[in-house]
Amino acid sequence: xxxxxxxxxxxxxxxxxxxxxxxxxxxxxxxxxxxxxxxxxxxxxxxxxxxxxxxxxxxxxxxxxxxxxxxxxxxxxxxxxxxxxxxxxxxxxxxxxxxxxxxxxxxxxxxxxxxxxxxxxxxxxxxxxxxxxxxxxxxxx
Numbered sequence: 579x580x581x582x583x584x585x586x587x588x589x590x591x592x593x594x595x596x597x598x599x600x601x602x603x604x605x606x607x608x609x610x611x612x613x614x615x616x617x618x619x620x621x622x623x624x625x626x627x628x629x630x631x632x633x634x635x636x637x638x639x640x641x642x643x644x645x646x647x648x649x650x651x652x653x654x655x656x657x658x659x660x661x662x663x664x665x666x667x668x669x670x671x672x673x674x675x676x677x678x679x680x681x682x683x684x685x686x687x688x689x690x691x692x693x694x695x696x697x698x699x700x701x702x703x704x705x706x707x708x709x710x711x712x713x714x715x716x717x718x719x
Contacts, residue, residue, distance in 0.1 A: 585609050585667055585671075585673060586606055586609045586611040586665045586673075587608040587609075587675065588604050588605070588607070588663060588676050589604065589605045590603075590604055591603070591604040591663070592604070593678060595653070599650055599651040599653055600653045600661075601650075602616060602650075602663070602678070604646050604676070606646050606665070609667050611667060612644065612666045612667065612670075613642060613643065613666040614642070614643055614644070614646060614663065614664070615627045615664040615666075616641040616648040616650075616661055616662070616664075617629060617630050617640065618637070618638050618640045618659050618661050619636045619659070620636065620657055620658065620659060621636035621660070622636070623677045624662040625674070626664075626672070627674070640661070653682045656682070656683065658680065659679070659680050659682065660677065660679050661677070661680065662674055662677050663678075
């Protein structure tokens with residue numbers, strides 16, 4: 579219980595389409611992260627890191643890893659997905675650090691990465707508003 583506890587932050591979230599899959603990458607900042615989880619749905623964003631275990635939630639577990647990043651090979655070209663990125667900190671607490679909505683058929687996903695922002699900041703310059711909808715950055719939920 580001694581010492582300082584810092585929650586992890588997410589920075590530089592990028593999304594791209596690659597050979598029928600969606601690739602999400604990001605950097606971790608701040609506190610130590612034990613695990614990352616990414617959930618996906620066509621219905622809406624996950625509120626909790628284990629929402630995929632609730633019958634009828636519409637959530638699917640895309641990735642669980644101690645490393646940053648996720649690959650979603652089940653991407654339907656006609657779908658729009660809501661991805662939620664969660665981190666487990668050294669206290670075993672899960673926090674949602676980012677939400678991103680992606681249209682898989684958006685031509686910009688193949689051309690360049692989207693959503694490269696610092697945690698908590700707003701996007702510098704103009705981004706493609708149809709490819710990435712960042713709803714939250716680094717705010718514990």
